[in-house]
Amino acid sequence: MQELKEFYRNQLLNDTVPFWFPRSFDKEYGGYLLMRDADGSLLDDDKAVWIQGRAAWLLATLYNTVEAKQEWLEGSKIGVDFLEKYCFDTDGQMFFHVTRDGKPIRKRRYFYSETFAVIGMAAYAKASGDKRVAERARELFGKCIEYATTPGLLTPKFTNIRPAKAIGVPMIMINTAQQLRETVGDPRCDEWIMKWILEIERDFVKDDIQCVMEQVAPNGSIIDHFDGRMLTPGHAIEASWFILNEAKYRNNDPHLVELGCKIIDYMWERGWDKEYGGIYYFRDVYNKPVQEYYHDMKFWWPHNEFIIATLLAYTLTKDNKYAEWHKMVHDYSYNHFYDKTNGEWFGYLHRDGTISQTAKGNLFKGPFHLPRQEWYCWKTLDEFNATLV
Amino acid sequence: MQELKEFYRNQLLNDTVPFWFPRSFDKEYGGYLLMRDADGSLLDDDKAVWIQGRAAWLLATLYNTVEAKQEWLEGSKIGVDFLEKYCFDTDGQMFFHVTRDGKPIRKRRYFYSETFAVIGMAAYAKASGDKRVAERARELFGKCIEYATTPGLLTPKFTNIRPAKAIGVPMIMINTAQQLRETVGDPRCDEWIMKWILEIERDFVKDDIQCVMEQVAPNGSIIDHFDGRMLTPGHAIEASWFILNEAKYRNNDPHLVELGCKIIDYMWERGWDKEYGGIYYFRDVYNKPVQEYYHDMKFWWPHNEFIIATLLAYTLTKDNKYAEWHKMVHDYSYNHFYDKTNGEWFGYLHRDGTISQTAKGNLFKGPFHLPRQEWYCWKTLDEFNATLV
Numbered sequence: 104m105q106e107l108k109e110f111y112r113n114q115l116l117n118d119t120v121p122f123w124f125p126r127s128f129d130k131e132y133g134g135y136l137l138m139r140d141a142d143g144s145l146l147d148d149d150k151a152v153w154i155q156g157r158a159a160w161l162l163a164t165l166y167n168t169v170e171a172k173q174e175w176l177e178g179s180k181i182g183v184d185f186l187e188k189y190c191f192d193t194d195g196q197m198f199f200h201v202t203r204d205g206k207p208i209r210k211r212r213y214f215y216s217e218t219f220a221v222i223g224m225a226a227y228a229k230a231s232g233d234k235r236v237a238e239r240a241r242e243l244f245g246k247c248i249e250y251a252t253t254p255g256l257l258t259p260k261f262t263n264i265r266p267a268k269a270i271g272v273p274m275i276m277i278n279t280a281q282q283l284r285e286t287v288g289d290p291r292c293d294e295w296i297m298k299w300i301l302e303i304e305r306d307f308v309k310d311d312i313q314c315v316m317e318q319v320a321p322n323g324s325i326i327d328h329f330d331g332r333m334l335t336p337g338h339a340i341e342a343s344w345f346i347l348n349e350a351k352y353r354n355n356d357p358h359l360v361e362l363g364c365k366i367i368d369y370m371w372e373r374g375w376d377k378e379y380g381g382i383y384y385f386r387d388v389y390n391k392p393v394q395e396y397y398h399d400m401k402f403w404w405p406h407n408e409f410i411i412a413t414l415l416a417y418t419l420t421k422d423n424k425y426a427e428w429h430k431m432v433h434d435y436s437y438n439h440f441y442d443k444t445n446g447e448w449f450g451y452l453h454r455d456g457t458i459s460q461t462a463k464g465n466l467f468k469g470p471f472h473l474p475r476q477e478w479y480c481w482k483t484l485d486e487f488n489a490t491l492v
Numbered sequence: 493m494q495e496l497k498e499f500y501r502n503q504l505l506n507d508t509v510p511f512w513f514p515r516s517f518d519k520e521y522g523g524y525l526l527m528r529d530a531d532g533s534l535l536d537d538d539k540a541v542w543i544q545g546r547a548a549w550l551l552a553t554l555y556n557t558v559e560a561k562q563e564w565l566e567g568s569k570i571g572v573d574f575l576e577k578y579c580f581d582t583d584g585q586m587f588f589h590v591t592r593d594g595k596p597i598r599k600r601r602y603f604y605s606e607t608f609a610v611i612g613m614a615a616y617a618k619a620s621g622d623k624r625v626a627e628r629a630r631e632l633f634g635k636c637i638e639y640a641t642t643p644g645l646l647t648p649k650f651t652n653i654r655p656a657k658a659i660g661v662p663m664i665m666i667n668t669a670q671q672l673r674e675t676v677g678d679p680r681c682d683e684w685i686m687k688w689i690l691e692i693e694r695d696f697v698k699d700d701i702q703c704v705m706e707q708v709a710p711n712g713s714i715i716d717h718f719d720g721r722m723l724t725p726g727h728a729i730e731a732s733w734f735i736l737n738e739a740k741y742r743n744n745d746p747h748l749v750e751l752g753c754k755i756i757d758y759m760w761e762r763g764w765d766k767e768y769g770g771i772y773y774f775r776d777v778y779n780k781p782v783q784e785y786y787h788d789m790k791f792w793w794p795h796n797e798f799i800i801a802t803l804l805a806y807t808l809t810k811d812n813k814y815a816e817w818h819k820m821v822h823d824y825s826y827n828h829f830y831d832k833t834n835g836e837w838f839g840y841l842h843r844d845g846t847i848s849q850t851a852k853g854n855l856f857k858g859p860f861h862l863p864r865q866e867w868y869c870w871k872t873l874d875e876f877n878a879t880l881v
Binding site: 138140146147149202206207208209210260261262264265328329391392393394396397398399400402451453454455459460461462465466 | 529596653781844851
């Protein structure tokens with residue numbers, strides 16, 4: 104346990120973070136240049152708004168929880184400034200993809216840019232003590248609640264003929280609220296977190312078929328079409344560790360521990376590839392073909408989520424099953440995703456574990472899931488080891 | 493050549509078409525039930541509008557060019573009726589995805605539903621002699637021209653900060669016009685076909701780097717970002733055989749033959765996987781990583797397009813290179829995609845040629861690319877063999 108803790112700390116601080124920073128700070132236009140190839144060379148100077156917020160969060164979180172390094176504080180600030188200056192449309196909604204100098208390329212019908220801006224701003228506000236940014240994070244959190252609870256407020260992708268809701272919204276909102284609470288605080292967080300956990304438990308977790316759905320009808324029923332049958336183990340597992348994290352916050356609340364572990368149990372069975380190892384991206388709830396072409400590829404981030412979730416479950420339950428699963432995902436991941444030559448992880452493997460493409464950063468990948476995993480596992484083991492002494 | 497002709501004819505009439513029909517006719521609601529697994533069992537009873545139009549085209553084309561079978565004429569009619577009755581929104585734009593009983597699920601910001609409705613209606617109008625449907629096809633073709641030539645008429649996916657155009661529009665429009673001309677005729681076709689060919693030649697074909705772009709700036713320059721660098725060999729090759737088809741229509745016009753063959757030469761080099769065989773889905777123009785996750789998978793339809801293009805190029809030039817390439821793609825395809833047990837082709841292979849998923853039909857795959865290839869190759873060889881006698 105002591106060794107594992109050191110491993111995560113060392114990977115984070117001497118491998119993952121140095122891969123990205125300081126070279127990704129854009130001193131000319133602000134924000135970060137993150138779309139990088141295996142060796143760190145820049146593939147594209149566009150900026151993905153999700154990842155601008157996520158990187159600002161990472162840097163401020165390192166400052167808040169690891170060491171008060173000026174580079175991290177200033178680094179977080181240039182991301183937050185860029186978000187505030189360039190990433191909001193006149194209607195208050197955020198963009199998804201902007202040019203290096205902050206001109207909008209694409210806006211999407213989701214509010215994930217907003218959720219990542221909330222955690223980036225909140226962590227930076229804590230690090231800097233900037234009250235205005237703290238208030239801005241809270242306001243934007245309020246806006247996210249509005250988007251999450253007002254169907255039709257954002258242009259929908261589908262008609263209302265077959266209404267559906269996705270686990271992504273309550274899942275991400277739990278984490279957004281937890282991060283906001285941990286940094287600058289907001290009186291709404293406790294209540295909303297429990298509401299979103301209840302929604303996941305009531306509508307998405309299916310005990311009869313031992314499964315967590317990605318999408319359901321508004322009343323929680325399964326929609327027996329391609330989209331409705333599609334499972335995303337990575338998302339469910341992300342929800343599971345946010346729930347276990349909440350259990351910890353609430354004095355190891357036994358119901359939340361049970362719920363989080365149940366989700367891991369169900370989705371380990373659905374998600375782990377027994378033939379090649381690694382976590383599938385999508386599965387069909389009835390094992391039918393999945394419409395999405397990359398369904399059986401191994402993406403980096405579900406592995407980060409499984410590594411966290413299994414470790415956290417183990418520290419909360421001391422059930423050896425979770426230690427074993429943790430070791431299985433950990434070993435698979437650091438053997439297959441980790442780039443021994445240049446550091447950091449590749450993002451995309453074929454089902455058989457061979458590398459599909461070498462980018463370390465693009466519209467969806469950047470300094471977030473991997474450093475968050477290494478940071479969270481290090482901190483979790485630090486606390487856990489202390490209880491063992 | 494005689495054997496190959498027989499092979500395509502036999503596959504089409506005794507394998508591919510019987511896989512789909514008559515079982516896919518929806519006698520209750522009209523249209524076709526096409527989302528089928530390997531063994532033909534139904535995976536989803538939704539209807540993809542593109543493929544409703546394409547299947548109506550196939551059935552009427554078989555009636556028009558193979559045999560005046562009542563099943564094919566009636567079969568085409570139930571697709572055309574379904575399109576007319578359920579697949580148009582009140583603003584005149586077509587839907588993309590509807591329920592079995594014709595309720596709209598999704599509308600997209602493209603007009604490909606319209607282009608496939610044009611060819612379906614036009615072929616049916618020829619088969620049935622129905623003048624009203626012929627006029628409807630011409631009207632809808634006019635609407636497609638309007639969409640294609642009026643930027644901003646359809647809600648754009650991106651802002652106008654970095655304007656771009658895709659080869660898909662002129663490419664599909666050439667085929668739409670060729671099919672309309674061949675069935676019920678329209679005086680606009682000849683001129684527009686040559687305009688679209690010129691647009692592809694002028695803006696998308698890059699002789700200096702021996703490449704055909706998928707997307708360029710309005711003035712034809714390369715946009716050096718993820719999306720702008722991405723090549724789609726299957727699309728370029730589809731364009732190449734539409735151009736060669738036009739060359740044939742214009743008494744083997746030597747400039748069009750040269751242009752079509754050049755596109756094949758460039759994209760064979762870019763698209764053929766020298767290690768595993770088969771055609772890549774996407775490539776980066778500078779061999780950098782591609783953002784789309786399934787870039788190196790082997791999809792069925794680019795193989796259909798390469799099979800047609802290389803055969804057509806051979807019959808027009810008698811250059812043995814094209815006969816060799818034809819044999820390479822043909823052999824790869826019928827060895828890897830063809831389902832020896834149930835007939836028809838699988839749609840999706842991993843890079844190494846193993847099957848990724850077993851569906852024969854879904855939102856994007858149905859009775860179109862494969863039967864069109866078998867039909868077109870059969871007819872092409874029929875004509876070619878006649879010239880050899």
